[in-house]
Every structure is written in C-alpha cells, then in structure tokens.
Amino acid sequence: MANTDLYEYPQELREEFEATEAIQFRDGSQATAADVWHYMTEVAPKKYPYAYTQRKYVDGRMSRDIHLPSAIKHNYLLLTMNDRINKSRENGSPVIFVQGGQSVDPYYAAGGIALRPASVGMWSRGRHEGLGLNEEVVRRHKQKEKAYHAISFEACQTAGYETIQEGGLPVDMVAPFTCLRCSDISYGVEAHRHGPNKTLKLMNIDYPMRHQADKQWAVEYFVQNLRRLTSQIGKIAGREVTDDDLSKEIRLHNEGRRLAIDIAELWWSADVPPTNGLDRRHILQMGGMEIHGDPSASLTILRESKAYISERVKNGIKAEGVVDKPVRLFICGSCVRPNDFRIEEAGAIIVGNDNHWSDICTLVKEDGDPYRNLAHAILSYPYEQSVELRAAWTIEQLKKSGADGVLFLYQWGCNTQSAVARMLCDAIKRDTGIPTMIIEQHEGGSEQSEQLLNRINAFIEMI
Amino acid sequence: MPIKTLEVIRKRLEERPAELRKLRESGQKVVGWTGYNVPEEIIYALGFIPIRIAIGGDDRLVEVGGRYASSKNCVFIREIVGVFSENEDPYIQQTDILAFDATCLQNFRAAEVIEYYFKKDVIVLGVPRNFYWEEGKEYFGKEADEFARLLEERAGVALDLAKLGESVALYNDIRKTLKSIYTFQAAKDNVISWVEVFDLIQAGDLLDKKEYLSLLHETLAELRALQHNPIIEVDGSEGRIFISGSLIPRGDRKLISIITSVGGRIVGDDIWTGILPHLDLEIKEISPAGVALGYLNRTPHAALPYLDLESDRRLKKLHELLGEFKAQGVIYHTLRYCDPFTFKAKETKDVLAKSDIPVLEIHTEYAGSDYEALRTRLEAFVEMIKIKAESAAEVIV
Ligand code: SF4
Ligand code: SF4
Numbered sequence: 001m002a003n004t005d006l007y008e009y010p011q012e013l014r015e016e017f018e019a020t021e022a023i024q025f026r027d028g029s030q031a032t033a034a035d036v037w038h039y040m041t042e043v044a045p046k047k048y049p050y051a052y053t054q055r056k057y058v059d060g061r062m063s064r065d066i067h068l069p070s071a072i073k074h075n076y077l078l079l080t081m082n083d084r085i086n087k088s089r090e091n092g093s094p095v096i097f098v099q100g101g102q103s104v105d106p107y108y109a110a111g112g113i114a115l116r117p118a119s120v121g122m123w124s125r126g127r128h129e130g131l132g133l134n135e136e137v138v139r140r141h142k143q144k145e146k147a148y149h150a151i152s153f154e155a156c157q158t159a160g161y162e163t164i165q166e167g168g169l170p171v172d173m174v175a176p177f178t179c180l181r182c183s184d185i186s187y188g189v190e191a192h193r194h195g196p197n198k199t200l201k202l203m204n205i206d207y208p209m210r211h212q213a214d215k216q217w218a219v220e221y222f223v224q225n226l227r228r229l230t231s232q233i234g235k236i237a238g239r240e241v242t243d244d245d246l247s248k249e250i251r252l253h254n255e256g257r258r259l260a261i262d263i264a265e266l267w268w269s270a271d272v273p274p275t276n277g278l279d280r281r282h283i284l285q286m287g288g289m290e291i292h293g294d295p296s297a298s299l300t301i302l303r304e305s306k307a308y309i310s311e312r313v314k315n316g317i318k319a320e321g322v323v324d325k326p327v328r329l330f331i332c333g334s335c336v337r338p339n340d341f342r343i344e345e346a347g348a349i350i351v352g353n354d355n356h357w358s359d360i361c362t363l364v365k366e367d368g369d370p371y372r373n374l375a376h377a378i379l380s381y382p383y384e385q386s387v388e389l390r391a392a393w394t395i396e397q398l399k400k401s402g403a404d405g406v407l408f409l410y411q412w413g414c415n416t417q418s419a420v421a422r423m424l425c426d427a428i429k430r431d432t433g434i435p436t437m438i439i440e441q442h443e444g445g446s447e448q449s450e451q452l453l454n455r456i457n458a459f460i461e462m463i
Numbered sequence: 464m465p466i467k468t469l470e471v472i473r474k475r476l477e478e479r480p481a482e483l484r485k486l487r488e489s490g491q492k493v494v495g496w497t498g499y500n501v502p503e504e505i506i507y508a509l510g511f512i513p514i515r516i517a518i519g520g521d522d523r524l525v526e527v528g529g530r531y532a533s534s535k536n537c538v539f540i541r542e543i544v545g546v547f548s549e550n551e552d553p554y555i556q557q558t559d560i561l562a563f564d565a566t567c568l569q570n571f572r573a574a575e576v577i578e579y580y581f582k583k584d585v586i587v588l589g590v591p592r593n594f595y596w597e598e599g600k601e602y603f604g605k606e607a608d609e610f611a612r613l614l615e616e617r618a619g620v621a622l623d624l625a626k627l628g629e630s631v632a633l634y635n636d637i638r639k640t641l642k643s644i645y646t647f648q649a650a651k652d653n654v655i656s657w658v659e660v661f662d663l664i665q666a667g668d669l670l671d672k673k674e675y676l677s678l679l680h681e682t683l684a685e686l687r688a689l690q691h692n693p694i695i696e697v698d699g700s701e702g703r704i705f706i707s708g709s710l711i712p713r714g715d716r717k718l719i720s721i722i723t724s725v726g727g728r729i730v731g732d733d734i735w736t737g738i739l740p741h742l743d744l745e746i747k748e749i750s751p752a753g754v755a756l757g758y759l760n761r762t763p764h765a766a767l768p769y770l771d772l773e774s775d776r777r778l779k780k781l782h783e784l785l786g787e788f789k790a791q792g793v794i795y796h797t798l799r800y801c802d803p804f805t806f807k808a809k810e811t812k813d814v815l816a817k818s819d820i821p822v823l824e825i826h827t828e829y830a831g832s833d834y835e836a837l838r839t840r841l842e843a844f845v846e847m848i849k850i851k852a853e854s855a856a857e858v859i860v
Contacts, residue, residue: 418533
C-alpha cells in the first residue's frame with residue numbers, strides 16, 4: 001500500500017519526463033530519463049522516505065516544479081550520491097573534502113572527486129536507508145554532536161569530522177581552501193589529526209588575504225599550494241597530473257560557469273520569475289560543478305536547464321507557487337539561507353546570493369599557465385575581497401537581479417561572516433538605499449524557527 | 464622585599480601617555496600593532512614608536528565593539544573594536560598608524576572593521592597557514608618586505624639595514640633579559656611573583672624600548688642581589704599552576720586574581736601576552752624577511768593550523784615549559800569565541816592527560832557574571848593539585 005505521507009510524482013508526467021535528456025557521467029556511463037524516473041518513483045521512496053516528506057517547510061524538501069526536468073534530475077543525483085561515489089572510489093578516484101564557495105577544477109584535474117560539506121552530508125545520509133524525516137534529522141544531529149564533543153561546541157565548521165572520523169565515511173583526503181571566507185575550516189581540518197582515521201590525508205590550501213590577486217608573490221604562493229594539491233591527489237589516484245590535465249578541466253568548468261551566468265541573466269531578465277527560488281538556486285549552483293560529485297552530470301543538467309528557462313522566459317511562464325509581483329530578495333553570507341517555501345508564501349522570492357555565486361561568476365583564463373590562471377581567478381573571488389570591493393560587486397548583482405532587499409544571514413558561531421555583515425550592509429545601504437537586514441541563524445532544525453521567519457516576514461512586508 | 468624598579472616602571476607607565484602626546488607634537492609617529500607575528504623591530508627601526516594594542520577586561524567595551532563587528536567575535540577583538548569606537552584609551556588616542564597581522568582571522572577582520580568605521584590607516588601583514596612549508600616562509604618573507612615598504616611610505620624614509628640591526632640587537636637583549644627575570648618568579652623562595660613579571664612583560668608593550676631595556680637590567684640586578692641562585696623546585700604543597708590558552712591582555716585580571724586568591728601559585732605560562740612570544744626568536748638575517756621569519760619560526764600560535772599531532776611544536780613547547788617550571792597543573796584558558804584555542808581544548812586536555820598532568824579548562828569572557836562559578840572551580844582545582852602534590856611527596860619520602 002502506498003505511503004500517503006510521502007510525496008509521489010504524478011504518473012501523467014512520466015512520458016513528458018522520459019523524453020528529456022539523459023544524464024552523462026564522467027566515466028562515460030549515462031542515466032536515461034527513464035532510469036531517473038524509475039529510480040525516483042520506485043527505488044528512492046523506499047530507500048530514502050525522508051526525501052519525499054510532505055511537510056511543507058522542511059529545508060531540503062524537493063521542488064514541486066515537476067515540469068522542470070532539472071528539479072527531478074538534481075534530486076536523483078543527490079539521492080544516488082552514495083552509490084555513485086562508492087563506485088567512483090572503487091574505480092580509483094579518491095574523494096576529497098573541500099569547502100563550499102571554492103572552485104574544484106584542480107581536484108578533478110588530478111583524478112579526484114571534490115565534495116563540499118553538503119555533498120559529504122548527502123553521501124553519508126545515503127548510507128542510512130529507510131529513515132523517515134524525523135529519524136533522519138535525529139541521526140544527523142546525533143552525528144554532529146559527536147563533532148562538537150571532539151572539537152568545540154562553538155564550532156560551526158567541523159570539516160566533516162562527524163562523518164569522516166566518527167561515522168567511518170571513506171573520504172581519502174581533507175583539503176579545502178582555507179582562510180577563504182571562513183575562519184573555522186582550517187581548525188576543522190586540523191582537528192582530524194586527533195581522530196581515529198589515521199590514513200586520512202590532510203592539507204590546507206592556503207588562501208592568502210588582503211589585495212591577494214594584485215600581489216605577484218601571493219599568486220605564486222597559491223600556485224604552489226595548487227601544485228602540491230594536484231600532486232598529492234595524483235599520488236593517491238596513482239597518476240601523474242600534467243598541466244594539460246588542468247587546462248582541460250578549466251575549460252570544462254568554464255563551460256559550467258558560463259552556462260550558469262547565462263541562465264542567471266535569462267532568469268533576471270524575465271518579467272515574472274521563470275522558476276521558484278529553490279530551483280533557481282539549485283540550477284545556478286550547478287555552475288560550480290561540485291554539488292553532485294560529477295561535473296559532467298552537472299553540465300548535462302545545466303545545458304538542458306538553459307533551454308527550458310529560455311523557453312519559459314520567452315513565453316512569459318511564471319513558476320508555480322510564486323506570486324505575481326514578488327518582493328525580490330538577495331541573500332548574503334555563508335552556510336545558511338532562509339527557507340524558500342516560507343519566503344514565497346510571504347510574497348517574496350530569492351533572486352540571488354553572493355556566496356557560491358562569487359566563484360561561479362569568476363571565469364578562468366584558458367590560455368597560458370593553467371595554475372597561474374586558476375590561482376589568479378581564485379584570488380579574485382569578489383566574496384573574498386576587502387569590504388568595499390565586495391560591496392561594489394554585490395551591488396552590481398543587486399542591480400542585475402532587480403533585488404528589492406538584502407538579507408545577510410550568518411550561522412551562530414560564525415566569526416568571519418558575522419564580522420563582515422554590518423560593514424557590507426552599511427556599504428550597500430549607503431550606495432543604493434536598498435534595505436538590508438542581518439540575521440543570525442541557529443542550527444538545530446530542518447524547519448526554521450518561527451522567530452526567525454517572523455523577522456523575515458516583517459522585513460518583506462516593510463519592503 | 465619589594466623590587467624598587469617595579470615601582471619606577473609603574474610610575475613611568477602613568478607618565479607615558481602624556482609623554483607620547485609630546486613626542487607626537489614634535490613630529491614622531493606612533494604605530495599601534497596587534498597580532499601574533501608582527502615584526503616589531505621593523506617598526507622601531509623606521510623611527511616609529513611601537514605600542515602593542517592588547518586591551519581587555521571591559522565587558523562594556525566588548526558590547527560596544529560587537530555592534531560594529533558582531534557578537535560572535537572573540538571578546539578580545541570586540542573590546543579592541545570598542546576601544547577604537549570610544550577612543551578614550553590614552554594609548555589608542557596616540558596611534559597614528561595601525562599594524563595588524565592575519566595570524567588569526569578575527570584579528571584580520573578587526574583590522575577591516577576599524578579601517579571601515581573609524582577611518583584608521585591600517586597596514587595588514589599576511590601570514591601563511593602553511594607556515595612550515597618553504598613556500599609559506601617565502602610568502603611571509605615577501606609579505607614582510609611589503610609591510611616594510613608600506614611603513615617606509617608612511618615614515619618618508621627608507622629602511623636602513625644598520626638601524627634594523629640595532630633594533631634587532633635591542634629587542635634580542637630585551638628578550639634575553641626577560642627570560643632571565645622569568646626564572647626568578649618560578650624559583651623556590653621567589654622574590655618576585657609571576658604576576659609581577661607578567662606586568663613587567665606587558666610594560667614593554669608601551670614604554671620606550673631603550674628605557675625599558677635599562678629598567679629590565681635594573682630589575683634583574685635587584686633580583687640577583689636578593690637571590691643569588693634561583694632554583695626552580697617544588698616546595699611542599701604550593702599548587703604550582705601553569706596558564707595556557709587564549710591571551711590575557713592588559714586590563715583583564717579576572718582569572719589571575721581568582722587563581723591567586725584561592726591560593727594557587729602561578730609559575731609559568733605559554734600565553735601570547737606572557738613569556739611565550741619572547742622565547743626562541745632567532746633572527747638569522749638582518750632584513751625585513753629575515754626578522755619576520757624569526758617570528759614565524761617560534762612556537763606557532765594556535766591560530767596557525769598544524770596537521771600532525773605527534774610533531775606539533777606548540778604541544779612540545781607546552782610540555783617543555785611545564786617541566787622547566789615544575790608546574791603541577793594547567794589552567795587552559797579560552798576566551799569566548801576564541802576558536803584557535805577553544806577548538807584545541809579537548810585535544811590539549813587529552814594530550815596532557817597522557818602525561819598525567821591535571822588540566823582545568825576555563826571558558827570565559829570579560830563579564831563578571833561567572834566570577835563565583837570560576838572561583839569555586841579554581842578553588843577545587845588548586846586544592847586537588849595540592850593534595851596530589853602532597854601525596855606524591857609522601858610517596859617519595
Ligand atoms: S558559518 Fe561561518 S565560520 Fe561557520 S563554516 Fe560557515 S563561513 Fe565558516
Ligand atoms: S587568537 Fe583568540 S583572542 Fe586572539 S584574536 Fe584570535 S580569536 Fe581573538
């Protein structure tokens with residue numbers, strides 16, 4: 001008997017969906033749309049019931065825009081994370097824990113798979129089958145508690161300690177870019193040195209700060225960091241990494257970045273939002289080519305999404321669940337975001353965010369020394385510049401996206417973004433007059449607190 | 464018997480802000496610095512007056528600073544920002560240029576906040592996280608060159624290497640003398656306390672360096688006259704305490720006063736406003752990069768991650784100092800939201816537990832609300848290590 005508490009994709013959609021593109025994987029294999037449909041309607045509801053929750057406001061609830069193929073394919077890739085990553089590892093690709101908001105070209109160039117905290121979380125989640133939503137939330141929190149215990153209760157970034165050290169997740173290396181936007185990540189990496197997993201390789205890819213892209217010695221230092229990184233991954237993968245490998249990877253990732261930029265411009269140019277905020281975010285984030293642990297797969301969805309969104313914009317199609325003239329919000333800050341369903345219910349929509357978008361927007365030069373080009377691009381991420389430069393870039397995004405207001409969110413315990421929040425908001429208000437609001441979010445639930453949402457709703461009403 | 468030179472130093476500190484004002488009127492410039500790897504010799508060699516911005520202990524200023532930075536920054540950084548916001552500290556008022564380093568990212572952010580809101584002229588020195596790599600050292604050397612260049616621009620003169628050499632010699636002498644004085648506080652029948660030496664170290668953050676050195680020499684001469692041969696050994700049941708962890712800046716006396724009030728005797732520290740930054744600083748080459756590398760090669764600050772526990776020099780140094788000063792227990796002090804030290808608290812405790820060294824972790828801030836709770840915990844801890852020391856002594860007998 002069907003579990004009525006769980007969402008079901010409407011069968012009448014099947015034919016339309018099965019006519020869409022196959023997902024092409026990096027190893028040359030593919031999943032046809034029919035495979036995806038079968039998995040999402042037959043297999044996954046039993047394996048991962050929590051993903052099919054009908055609870056409206058749960059963070060991570062799947063999009064209900066069923067006519068947008070990416071909405072289903074993206075979730076397919078997330079729910080198959082455990083199977084796919086295990087298979088890739090068995091085929092010799094080491095898995096490296098990285099940080100969000102950084103490009104992953106060098107990791108893939110060296111034959112690795114780069115997973116940021118959210119993706120590592122998905123992989124870990126995929127190992128626990130049959131859990132309902134509440135069970136899954138409890139499991140996750142228990143896991144996180146272990147990391148707090150081993151590191152500090154003031155830690156928000158534990159570099160996957162809970163899953164890699166306490167949960168036995170077979171990650172091969174922890175090697176994020178450090179300093180980059182987050183103070184805690186390098187301490188999280190360091191914490192692994194006292195964990196039970198002694199074979200885990202650790203490396204900090206040191207991100208110099210303060211006018212870094214203009215300093216030739218800072219670029220040189222970062223080049224050396226990148227070279228050490230690719231060489232270390234190459235060693236684990238048992239291969240030598242050439243400059244040509246990196247050049248090829250940069251070209252591939254640039255295609256993803258360009259597609260995301262094109263899609264964003266299309267989306268922003270529309271009179272009515274062509275997708276809901278959740279799908280917009282998911283699609284644009286694919287431009288970073290890291291969320292699924294397979295850049296080729298992300299690329300196939302991006303290409304298809306561009307065609308779909310162009311069509312919707314051309315025909316003036318508005319996404320379901322979005323009001324006619326929503327208040328357009330832009331989100332600043334790392335690691336947390338407001339609940340899209342609630343925002344849309346309150347008559348608004350999220351039209352952009354600075355975190356992640358900052359690296360996706362930064363194209364890498366394709367001719368010349370690939371390490372130098374990549375280092376220069378990475379050190380130029382707008383999110384990582386001084387507050388005035390970051391504000392100037394953010395204002396440009398606000399204008400392009402037609403934002404009416406800015407929400408700066410940071411997580412409890414976040415020292416770096418919290419310290420930038422007021423400066424950035426003040427600079428934005430000073431130069432544009434656009435209203436801003438700063439919110440500190442406490443982790444602790446899949447649904448955001450009423451208090452937090454009331455504040456956001458009041459802000460939306462004020463606008 | 465009181466050490467007379469300490470009285471002189473106290474008086475000179477009272478006079479110092481007015482003196483700085485006069486020096487500035489005559490055209491000299493004051494560089495206020497904060498951080499953990501700022502090569503002060505370069506500032507001094509360029510003719511600036513360096514003063515260290517290390518102020519704490521005022522909960523009200525923490526609150527003020529938090530409005531510009533955030534309530535999630537460490538209390539030390541929040542207070543620094545608060546101090547600039549109010550501009551009432553007599554030393555801060557005299558600063559013309561600020562020099563911050565990026566050892567701790569919170570310090571880096573504080574530089575941005577102070578620059579943005581209080582329009583201060585701030586120079587920032589980048590610090591590599593991979594400080595033990597050759598590439599990291601090379602990067603830091605170049606950052607030091609840039610740091611010197613930015614200071615030269617402000618000084619209007621080029622850095623004279625002969626002057627830098629003199630500056631290094633002066634600072635080396637200060638460090639050497641401090642180390643000698645420090646031994647006296649830990650000795651049996653000590654004639655100077657750790658608290659007095661701690662104050663003496665911090666006086667050097669503010670006084671004229673040449674005068675400071677001569678005052679240190681006088682202090683050392685007095686100490687030698689009072690105690691010819693200071694021997695560090697355990698004396699009965701003193702409760703010999705070692706303080707580790709986050710810095711304790713000028714103005715923050717809560718922890719220290721509680722420890723002494725409950726009968727603990729502090730005999731050593733590895734905090735960055737105590738003796739640690741003055742240890743093992745070897746400058747091999749007279750150049751900005753050479754001086755900076757001397758700083759980077761010391762015992763690393765906890766904000767610089769080191770990825771192998773077994774060869775961690777911070778923990779090795781901690782063990783070495785515990786042995787040298789015959790400490791019987793460690794108080795691991797962490798300031799609220801001081802991640803560099805807080806994240807390592809459990810690990811440090813586990814490591815020390817293997818060596819059978821009792822550790823008490825104190826996580827605190829500048830508010831007085833936890834005073835009684837801390838007193839109770841510290842009293843019990845001091846009592847416990849005294850009993851442990853007594854029973855160890857009985858076994859030996
Ligand atoms: S919330 Fe802040 S400190 Fe925590 S992981 Fe994110 S950026 Fe880092
Ligand atoms: S080391 Fe701790 S006390 Fe010092 S600036 Fe950093 S967070 Fe603050």
